[in-house]
Amino acid sequence: MTSEFSASLTFSGMIARKHQFSLPLDYQNPDGEQISIFVREISSPENQDKALPFIVFFQGGPGFGAVRPAANGGWIKRALKEYRVLLLDQRGTGLSTPVSFASLAHLPASEQAEYLSHFRADNIIRDAETIRKQLTNDEKWTILGQSFGGFCVLKYLNDAPEGLAEAYITGGIPSLTRSADEVYQATYKRVQAKNQDFFNRFSDAQDLVKALASHIQDNEVFLATGERLTVEMLQLLGINIGMEQGPESVYYLLEQALIETATGTQVNPLFLAHFCQLLDFNTNPIFALLHESIYCQQSASNWAAHRVRQQYPEFNYQTDKPFLFTGEMVYPWMFEQFNNLKPLQQAAKKLAEKQDWPNLYQVDKLADNQVPVAAAIYSEDMFVEMQYSLETTAQVGKLKYWLTSEYEHNGIRMDGEHILDRLIAINRGEKLR
Template sequence: MKIDLILSGLVAQKHTFTLPLDYNKPDGDTIDVFVRELVAPDKQDQDLPYLVYFQGGPGFGAVRPMANGGWIKRALQEYRVLLLDQRGTGLSSPISAVSLAHLTANEQADYLTHFRADNIVRDAEAIRAQLSPFNTWSIIGQSFGGFCVLRYLTAAPEGLTQAFITGGLPSLTRTADEVYQKTYKRVQAKNNDFFSRFSDAQELVTALATHITEHDTYLATGEKLTVEMLQLLGVNLGMEEGPEAVYYLLEQALITTQKGTQVNPLFLAQFCQFLDYNTNPIFALLHESIYCQQQASDWAAHRVRADYAEFNYQAGQPFLFTGEMIYPWMFEQFNNLKPLQAAAQQLAKKQDWSDLYDLEVLKNNQVPVAAAIYSEDMYVEMQYSLETAARVNNLKYWLTSEFEHNGIRMDGDKVLSKLIDLNKGIILR
């Protein structure tokens, strides 16, 4: 094994694969797909099976490990781990307004249609054909990575030994509208919990909302801070330690100066680090499409919000954060999304998204699957996860309230160990 990186407790090798942009046109345009291979130092020469990690998102590169810890430490006891930068992310021909600037809006939209779970799985199988052509491998998906796992079980189960899903067992049939009807209710509950836990949080955020309404305020990245943007901080409320981070940010938002109350420059810099829309545009461009099969999303979160007027903040009313929702105005307010506004509109109106799941194949699935379902998950509706669990053969699940959506990040050793035990038939306690 060629070692490219030595970290505490593990060694790593970089792989880059040149693969088709469109698998229906194998001789057409290509993209690069990057994978980082990890192995324990004392197991470098062992013929270990692979475990491939599918990151959450969509639109985020795989985790960059600092040391051998968490779920990776547990996995390296018996696997070589492959951290896949899904196409368009990380080092895999990353997508941005800069990289797409040479294309027209129509061409941008067409290009972006090739970056859903179906092609992510095709990439994985193409990589397996090169790295492990005579062996199946195991896969693990966190959040959106779970969507990729179910697609893998549909499209290429012959390539799999087993699968693990954490916080990402999606509905197989529910529309984006149905998903957001449930999600807004989940976000309401997280808001209630947040403002109950932090007794002065409503006062802090209302004062900030009032200030930025009355005084033009600009973030460190150049955008004018709006109330709608401020509400987006709620995307963090469903993560372990997320509410605390949001509260501590709000605590520092306003400061008293000789010129009166002003927004703290520290807040204006840190705020940008809490949201990923400027840095990870696929998340905004393709998020709703992950629910689309033969129908358009048509800005589902924006339309469904009309049923939840309490999220439309007005002075004198309680402030509520929103959650993992994408809105059309984001492409008018975030600098790195503005050049992609026309493409985003076309993607929202696209009706012919291909089917992602074959219900009959999943009904007869023979690949062992173990899933962690978090009952308090703000991003993935528990009811829909349980519906899916009942429709996928050979799937066992662990339903728990112990963790939030990012359980694998908080105690990955425990989460992955339980899923490995599930697939081995060991009774959980």
């Protein structure tokens, strides 16, 4: 079923309508528990009454709701010229039966893990395809995926290509066959390179971060969300140095981390508040719970990032060695240190040990893909190994790509209008502007 708000909402240069769908938690048991999936439809004022095709956006993550646009800009501005845009809150995020420690508190750990096992890309695509049939009278639509959203695009091409007219990917072409261990062996090297770039750019950053690390080792320092700040937590800020404008945000935060007071050196309350805003583990638990599972096919992750880290001891901070940030890796200790992850520790352990994750991709089927696909691959991307992305481009039929060093992982947020325009031109064989 779908229920739709009758009134349209007017934003700056956009008209929005809300759609809510009741869909199965488990598609193998369609009459069982139902969850709510929320989609926001965006159109331009001049096109709001036109029957334009849809383009569906798959957000990065996993575990984050779709973008909430405040104005007609970026990739949405380009898309609205010829589409109606659908912003899908993937199951468990945004307004789609959101997952949190509170929403799962009534379940024992084994049932929490079973519930969460239904929140990977396979079921996200089942949701989208069910919505397409209900919303469009079974017409084909176009899809766009950023980061983890690119994983969803490939899963859609694998599972339901008959529903697609075209597909676009930015910053997220996964390997079809490589394990989580292989992925992290590659990405730790990319994180090392980003650390080198960061500390070369900001010549006093190493001194600033080591002074802070020393202080929090010697003193109890508590974040605005109540956790004691640890060096391991501090290293997690590195997820931001792989983003456009992220290194600047981290540096400015470090620059004002320590202040002198009448009672001695203290951590600036501003730092303690802003630190929490740069990390999402307390507010978006699906990311920590399911991040490694996005690579799993008939195998367990067994805390792959944590195990592979032992091959890179330079990430284990020592006072007489350079400080290094980590990337988007998830570690078991996070479920001991972050307040909103602590209640999910046993569920996380069960998910890490789960061996029977369904296969995600069929290599032979994707080789015969007939849906036009255009992808942007960022050669300096900290989160996605370029060689693995290129490996996949050779395995998927009708996939054309644009390899560029112009952007970091979040390029679509910074220059989305140009990026989507170029990808549309590539897909359609048009002359690049």
